[in-house]
Amino acid sequence: QKEVEQDPGPLSVPEGAIVSLNCTYSNSAFQYFMWYRQYSRKGPELLMYTYSSGNKEDGRFTAQVDKSSKYISLFIRDSQPSDSATYLCAMSAGPGAGSYQLTFGKGTKLSVIP
Amino acid sequence: DAMVIQNPRYQVTQFGKPVTLSCSQTLNHNVMYWYQQKSSQAPKLLFHYYDKDFNNEADTPDNFQSRRPNTSFCFLDIRSPGLGDAAMYLCATSRVAGRYEQYFGPGTRLTVT
Numbered sequence: 409q410k411e412v413e414q415d416p417g418p419l420s421v422p423e424g425a426i427v428s429l430n431c432t433y434s435n436s437a438f439q440y441f442m443w444y445r446q447y448s449r450k451g452p453e454l455l456m457y458t459y460s461s462g463n464k465e466d467g468r469f470t471a472q473v474d475k476s477s478k479y480i481s482l483f484i485r486d487s488q489p490s491d492s493a494t495y496l497c498a499m500s501a502g503p504g505a506g507s508y509q510l511t512f513g514k515g516t517k518l519s520v521i522p
Numbered sequence: 523d524a525m526v527i528q529n530p531r532y533q534v535t536q537f538g539k540p541v542t543l544s545c546s547q548t549l550n551h552n553v554m555y556w557y558q559q560k561s562s563q564a565p566k567l568l569f570h571y572y573d574k575d576f577n578n579e580a581d582t583p584d585n586f587q588s589r590r591p592n593t594s595f596c597f598l599d600i601r602s603p604g605l606g607d608a609a610m611y612l613c614a615t616s617r618v619a620g621r622y623e624q625y626f627g628p629g630t631r632l633t634v635t
Contacts, residue, residue, distance in 0.1 A: 512564035
């Protein structure tokens with residue numbers, strides 16, 4: 409079993425739809441959870457950062473972490489064509505050995521159709 | 523704006539010809555990373571520096587080397603590029619403690635002919 413599982417898609421939705429992106433993980437030591445957006449041929453851009461369980465909202469984006477289920481989600485409300493990109497989840501165990509390493513999912517490719 | 527800058531954005535080199543990619547940052551972060559990303563794959567960590575302390579991933583080929591002459595700059599040297607080294611190379615930075623998110627540069631796309 410891979411440490412982080414993420415459905416690669418592609419996921420295609422109409423403009424204005426609510427998008428749900430998800431990752432599951434197996435390492436219970438992960439405490440720091442991130443979502444990155446990566447446009448084609450560009451570097452990943454940090455979208456959301458969450459520590460431990462709970463929800464975090466930033467504009468049209470909401471990140472959820474359920475540590476008991478080892479499951480994280482990113483919701484995009486009122487999706488726009490400009491949201492079309494690959495979304496990567498990433499996570500870290502924090503202080504201790506390997507704390508500077510992020511473990512990434514493979515990314516989900518999202519297309520928002522006008 | 524504070525940022526991570528990579529040069530060049532696109533690099534073409536010949537099989538076996540050494541190439542150097544550069545990264546600079548204005549975030550004043552202690553930790554700098556080099557990743558390799560191939561098409562439709564997650565970034566793969568090659569190595570990272572915590573200040574001047576170099577940390578190599580176990581499966582990073584010897585063909586890849588890195589230098590960090592000061593806090594702001596970091597270089598990736600590929601001594602003898604093979605066709606399999608064609609990829610996007612990403613530089614990233616992070617703070618030492620408190621938060622563990624990484625900030626990425628735009629990447630250098632390397633083509634090997």
